[in-house]
Amino acid sequence: MSSQYLKYLNGELHFGTGAKSLKLRDFAKDQQGPVYLYNADLIRSRVRQMQKALPNVKMYYAMKANSFPGIMQLLKAEGVGADVVSGGEIHRALESGYQGRDIIYSGVGKTKREIQLAIGKNIAQINVESMPELLRIAEIAKAQKARVPISLRLNPDIEIKTHKYIATGLKDNKFGMELSLLPQLIETLKAHQDHLTLEGISLHLGSQMLEFEPFREALQKLVPVYQKLQSEFSSVQKFDFGGGLGIFYEEQNLDKESELLQQYADVALSELKNLKAELQCEPGRWLVAHAGVLLSQVQYIKKTSHKNFIILDTGMHHLLRPALYGSFHQIHPLKESDQFFDADVVGPICESADFLAQNRKMMQVSADDFVAIADAGAYGYSMQSQYNLQEGAREVLI
Numbered sequence: 060m061s062s063q064y065l066k067y068l069n070g071e072l073h074f075g076t077g078a079k080s081l082k083l084r085d086f087a088k089d090q091q092g093p094v095y096l097y098n099a100d101l102i103r104s105r106v107r108q109m110q111k112a113l114p115n116v117k118m119y120y121a122m123k124a125n126s127f128p129g130i131m132q133l134l135k136a137e138g139v140g141a142d143v144v145s146g147g148e149i150h151r152a153l154e155s156g157y158q159g160r161d162i163i164y165s166g167v168g169k170t171k172r173e174i175q176l177a178i179g180k181n182i183a184q185i186n187v188e189s190m191p192e193l194l195r196i197a198e199i200a201k202a203q204k205a206r207v208p209i210s211l212r213l214n215p216d217i218e219i220k221t222h223k224y225i226a227t228g229l230k231d232n233k234f235g236m237e238l239s240l241l242p243q244l245i246e247t248l249k250a251h252q253d254h255l256t257l258e259g260i261s262l263h264l265g266s267q268m269l270e271f272e273p274f275r276e277a278l279q280k281l282v283p284v285y286q287k288l289q290s291e292f293s294s295v296q297k298f299d300f301g302g303g304l305g306i307f308y309e310e311q312n313l314d315k316e317s318e319l320l321q322q323y324a325d326v327a328l329s330e331l332k333n334l335k336a337e338l339q340c341e342p343g344r345w346l347v348a349h350a351g352v353l354l355s356q357v358q359y360i361k362k363t364s365h366k367n368f369i370i371l372d373t374g375m376h377h378l379l380r381p382a383l384y385g386s387f388h389q390i391h392p393l394k395e396s397d398q399f400f401d402a403d404v405v406g407p408i409c410e411s412a413d414f415l416a417q418n419r420k421m422m423q424v425s426a427d428d429f430v431a432i433a434d435a436g437a438y439g440y441s442m443q444s445q446y447n448l449q450e451g452a453r454e455v456l457i
């Protein structure tokens with residue numbers, strides 16, 4: 060695949076690779092309001108690339124990254140399962156053609172109703188995040204006369220280099236269970252073995268991982284735990300090493316990302332190769348981030364004595380990442396220019412955190428022009444809010 064998925068051809072921004080790339084201005088001029096445009100070919104090629112790098116690893120897509128039905132259907136057709144974190148996501152996955160057996164269910168706050176739903180739909184595996192949750196699942200399973208397949212999400216207390224809001228494998232985080240809980244977990248599982256089947260363990264260190272030594276360390280910490288559980292429960296057969304593989308937002312560099320994928324796969328496969336286990340993973344961002352752009356129309360160019368503001372019809376209500384994490388997204392006008400100016404790119408929301416870029420060297424744009432916000436396919440629309448009663452963005456898959 061060519062390593063450019065957003066590029067100017069004859070002065071016009073095109074999205075996609077090869078001959079099928081789309082001239083974005085032709086698309087944008089017919090749109091009413093901001094729209095997320097997703098490229099199916101890009102997603103498909105990412106899935107296949109990851110499947111190739113992780114042969115014999117069952118992929119469960121973390122659908123909180125992007126749960127657009129067309130994308131869910133595409134991933135289902137590629138043989139990918141779903142990793143859900145709410146009853147709403149269970150419903151969306153089922154509506155998109157998934158069966159309970161294609162779905163695993165993570166998250167720290169599963170309510171009784173959500174657990175009843177998961178059990179009723181024969182979800183393949185519930186990743187349990189605390190002792191009280193384990194007891195709640197056992198109680199509901201007993202009441203529903205069911206036997207529920209579960210996995211223990213373990214927190215290895217390992218720090219990865221990422222934004223602190225998206226690190227999840229540290230003892231300060233609410234996610235997973237600490238290893239010292241193991242004896243109690245074993246005891247509890249044995250007491251409820253008529254209703255709970257321990258299938259394995261799961262791990263998710265956090266998101267936007269670009270270095271893998273901490274990941275290796277976490278796997279090394281969990282391998283003996285897995286073996287111990289396997290010696291206690293013959294049903295243990297699954298090792299889920301989570302998601303979190305990062306991408307580059309500041310540059311388009313798919314070749315370098317392929318190298319990262321290879322490093323990540325090497326760590327996982329080499330550390331887990333001697334286990335008697337079916338391996339699972341839960342990628343989100345890596346599969347879909349590059350495959351989405353958020354198209355928006357410039358409303359005003361506002362100049363103050365200090366700054367220039369490019370005011371768009373989109374903002375933190377559609378794409379929260381810059382406001383929440385200070386994340387970087389490239390922003391390209393659909394029409395190329397050789398002029399540049401420094402500006403903040405902001406939205407209409409009544410919050411000073413409502414920015415998409417700060418102090419950015421921007422290609423020249425004027426009011427009414429369209430811009431494309433790059434790499435918005437993951438954690439974009441799915442984090443949308445209706446703050447200020449602004450209308451939502453729309454979504455289109457091509």
Ligand SMILES: *Cc1c(COP(=O)(O)O)cnc(C)c1O
Pocket residue numbers: 121123124142144165166263265266267301302303304341342343344345
């Ligand atoms: C969010 C999440 C993922 C996916 O993370 P990415 O960084 O998007 O790959 C995987 N597993 C769990 C439990 C998650 O919460």
